[in-house]
Amino acid sequence: MLNKASPMTSSPATSYIASVDLMRGLVIVLMALDHVRGFFTEADFSATDLSRTDWALFLTRWITHLCAPTFVFLAGTSAFLSAARGMDRRQLASRLFTRGLWLVILEVTVVRFSWYFNLDYSQMSLQVIWALGWSMVVLSALSYLPLWAIASVGAVMIFGHNLLDGLDGIWLEEFQTAEGRLEWQGWLLSVLHIPHYPVIYPLIPWIGVMAAGYAFGPVMQWPLTARRKTALGCGILLIAAFVILRVYNGYGDPAPWSRQDTILFTLLSFVNTTKYPPSLLYLLMTLGLMFILLSAFEQAYGAQRAIGRFFITFGRVPLFFYLLHLYVIHGLALIIAYGMSGDIYSSSSQFPSWWGFGLPIVYLIWIGVVMLLYPVCTWFSAVKSRHKGRPWTPYI
Template sequence: MNTVKSTRIESIDILRGLVMIIMALDHVRDYTNTGYLFLDPTNMDTTTPGLFFTRWITHFCAPVFVFLAGTSAFLYGAKKTSKKALSKFLFTRGLWLVFTELTIVNFAWTFDINLSLHIFQVIWAIGACMMILSGLIYFPKKVLLILGLLILFGHNLLDGITMQGNDPLAILWYFIHQQNFVVFNGGQSMMFVAYPILPWLGIMVLGYCFGNFYKKDFNVAIRKKWLLILGFGSIALFIVLRYINVYGDLVPWSVQKDSTYTFLSFMNTAKYPPSLLYTLMTLGPSMLFLYTIENVKNAITHVLVVIGRVPFFYYIIHLYVIHFVGLIGLTILGEDWRELIMTPSRFMSGYLADKGFDLWVTYLVSIMVVVILYPFCNMFMKYKANNRDKWWLSYL
């Protein structure tokens, strides 16, 4: 097996690669499974355990992705000679990511050449948070840790503040803490703020602080001890707070028609915006995974490392591949493939809400997508490793 020499931390790349593969499952579901983009797989009235799990497991992707973006920022900064250099990189890369979200990524989601549906999702959130982090890094690490914890544990106090409409103050609030749609020009264009940035900023700041555990001279035994403490502590706190059912999530759990669905309700935490409980539920097990995988090397971890080292490249390419597969699938169903060119009118019509394939097709296609993309990711990883002098590669 050919390996590429790198100073990167493999366990972090393995975790990132794993969530990128899981992410493909969720996006394939969006473009193949019955209901397409319109069915909520966490709705207790309509979901099944298999469909719920398919969505639930992908909840790990965004928080891990954002958290590790903060960690990577810290480790990148450790190689720089000054905070100013790191700050410049974070701001410019963040600006690039926001631009990419509203152009290349939006087109991948919609295939609408007019870009009339403006979607602010995870790439926008990472970019915006990086731009803010570019200024925050000048604060002492203890201040950053306190800030991150305050946002994580306190932002759900803002859940009761909701706005409607498209006036500037309401739109500002959508970007800060409330997921919402805004329709403009009589339905000719639409803005969807899926990822309000305040809670994601808290996650990224904590990820930045977490990078201290992976400094070159940090004691491995102490790091592994803290991974256990953070992992089990987060899971325990999630269980306790969720059981109390008073604070930490937009939607309390409730007793359902049977014990299985009651358990699903218990695990159904809010992602938009990511609640305290959602974050504890996903980052806790991720800490334990980092503890377990630290010294593991085999063929599977090699695949995960490859994808984990080129996450942005993988993210962009996989969206286009999946959307093309969706067009083919819709044609196979005997429907007009243009229904998956997501203009505002098509999105609001909900025509595809009762169309699509069974869930096993989603799993099969997601495996095929990863298999197809892997060799391209491997080639790009090697290209990056062999061309470290090319500054623009750090933005990809």
């Protein structure tokens, strides 16, 4: 018997919800800022290292923390809404499984090459597309469960995975050879929870975020006012939980905050949570902000304004933008480096020590990249609309 809250028994006429694409568009543009910063900044240290950074560089990095949790959460929500538009459970599971594997393939081929511009597979970073892909594969199996069970899986992974923090180092050391190589048990732990090269995005927390997003799907079928208030309530609740847990420096993040020389830097320390893997506090902070923004974007006029339509354009083709913008940013960095030095660099890893620019130039390059790709994304969005329902459209 189908669960009453499953998409297969929900309203079959779920209409297009512009706020989801608007939210996706905003974070994909912010992600471009983070990648431009990574390729063009003059800072040779972590932007969140409070002993070396300044407030502007910190916040430039911090605001982009919103990106990955939003992508993964809304991918789960979009999966539910897709099913609610007439897809049965088997079709949904098949779509999630094949699209997830496709994303993993893209990560280790097209995405990897965009970062390194070489075929040396000793250089590899398994990041957000990898996590999205495998989370979809897992969700393809979870989708056969009742909605309450999927929500429970998501909650346990999000709220419980930091219980492993104290054991991670012990386990990883136990499963390393004398030469420092990981045995298969160590690789499995790395894939699931412990960041270790090349796995930058361990899967357990991200699977939980996607499952939570799927469980949130029915809310997005409610009338506009109801879902706007619910999203706002969820955002306030998550932010409040973040503040309470963070104040006491107890459970939820392996890196406690501390008093700094100034009030501003103390506040920066307070919000400087752990991304790899995403801690409970990191997810409460970022998903709380996502819910608040989503509530604001639910206003009837939001998608009708020019700025709303601008971000929606990117939100309709996020994977296309993601794949393209990495090549544009990396290629632009090599071109500018050649123009400044006359030397040809095969990738950014070969840039000289003098390479890099201050934040004003970084922001100008970011705006230039986004504006350059806007007409391309507008064109591709129109292509997808004309070919809606074709087998290839969900995969790019």
